Amino acid sequence: MKGVLLVNLGSPDSPEPKDVKPYLDEFLMDKYVIDVPFLLRALLVRGIILRKRPEDSAEAYKKIWWDEGSPLIVLSERMHKKVVQKTELPVALAMRYGKPSIETGLQQLADQGVTEVLLFPLYPQYAMASTLTILVLAEEIRKKKFPQMTLTDVPAFYNKPDYIKVLANSIKSSLEGFDYDHLLFSYHGIPERHIRKTDVTKSHCKINDTCCTTPSAAHKFCYRHQCYETTRLVVEQLGIPEDKYSLTFQSRLAGDKWLEPYTDIEINKMPAKGIKNLAVVTPAFVADCLETLEEIAMRANEDFKEHGGENFHAIPCLNDNNEWVDVVANWINEWANAEKPVV
Structure with a gap:
């Protein structure tokens, strides 16, 4: 059975320093974001950056935070709900950092009997610190927790x-x-x-x-x-x-x-x-x-x-723009009826 995992960046649980700090730690300690040896990365992130940055970032998040929560999460959820209505496949939503995690998303699909997953990084352009880190982590989790699954990823769609x-x-x-x-x-x-x-x-x-x-x-x-x-x-x-x-x-x-x-x-x-x-x-x-x-x-x-x-x-991002939702749903439905993505 086929299913889809949409993956975006992620967000802290709240705009408070206590939640921003672990989020930044997970993000900045990613070897594909700050690509230096672990000890140097830990020194930079935990010894220097995280001493002051969580408070500064929390103030920035407070300026944009919505009553419903993080704009990125809320908008991704709105888009996800619309996509679900336009395909018969199970579609889950995950974040590379924070919640819901990629493991949670794969588990949701596994619970519905999905064995073939279309991994859909929500980044138009390919980069180590966005697309690649999603692909690597998803494969690591698949091997460890969901060996019965296969993953197919949607390539960068910057020119589609x-x-x-x-x-x-x-x-x-x-x-x-x-x-x-x-x-x-x-x-x-x-x-x-x-x-x-x-x-x-x-x-x-x-x-x-x-x-x-x-x-x-x-x-x-x-x-x-x-x-x-x-x-x-x-x-x-x-x-x-x-x-x-x-x-x-x-x-x-x-x-x-x-x-x-x-x-x-x-x-x-x-x-x-x-x-x-x-x-x-x-x-x-x-x-x-x-x-x-x-x-x-x-x-x-x-x-x-x-x-x-x-x-x-x-200019706002595409967010849950209906035309964008139609494009995503069409790519998913094309994959559902083909041997490989046609995006």
Whole structure:
């Protein structure tokens, strides 16, 4: 029997430091997030970062927390419920960090007699710190707890026509009535070394102006290429002039070389360049979360206006958008009737 496990990032149980700290510990101690030897990672995370960060992060979470709970969890649950209504397969929802766990999700499917699982990371672009860590953990849990199961994963869908269409439509709809000077595509940042580590050719990725546009087998796992390609395809579909959009990366940690240009720095420069009305979309996420609601819609908004900007519009993620739900359900149903995913 076939079933589906949708997996998103996750969230603390509450916006209080006592719950934020274990969540950050699980997240930052992931060897695919901070990819250094365990002892060094433990020193950085538990000896330095977790001394102050839980309180700061808790304050940020409090700004965006809903009465129903974490926006990421609530929105993922809404999307999940809609998908369930559009397929006959059992569909469970899990988070890579926090609750409900991947093990809990697989158990829910096993309890319904599922032996073939379509593992669906809810990330359009592939990255070590998002997609890969889900795939690795799910396989570890499967081997240990559910050996009777088989897992098939949905590949990164950054360039799939159905996804591009619904993303473009969502952006277009959100921009109605907003006369923007510039549209910024802000993607979650990752260390440059992650790009090189996922380069299957071990030589293609130079992280320059040409490697992402030069055809290569490396692109299947190259987060940077996939971000640029998502942007290119959406811009092409919406007919946005080249001088009216740009791409940046947000949410970096100090001490490492991360993908550039940086969202906060670029946004702060824009008013001086004559950009007074800015729209920002965050296509690395399919559900609004701390990085979109606090970092972009609040902090970036404030910074933009402090530097002379006038109007700032944060475009919502796809969330439980009905068109997006239809796309996900269609991919699931296609898999249900095929030997392998056709997304």
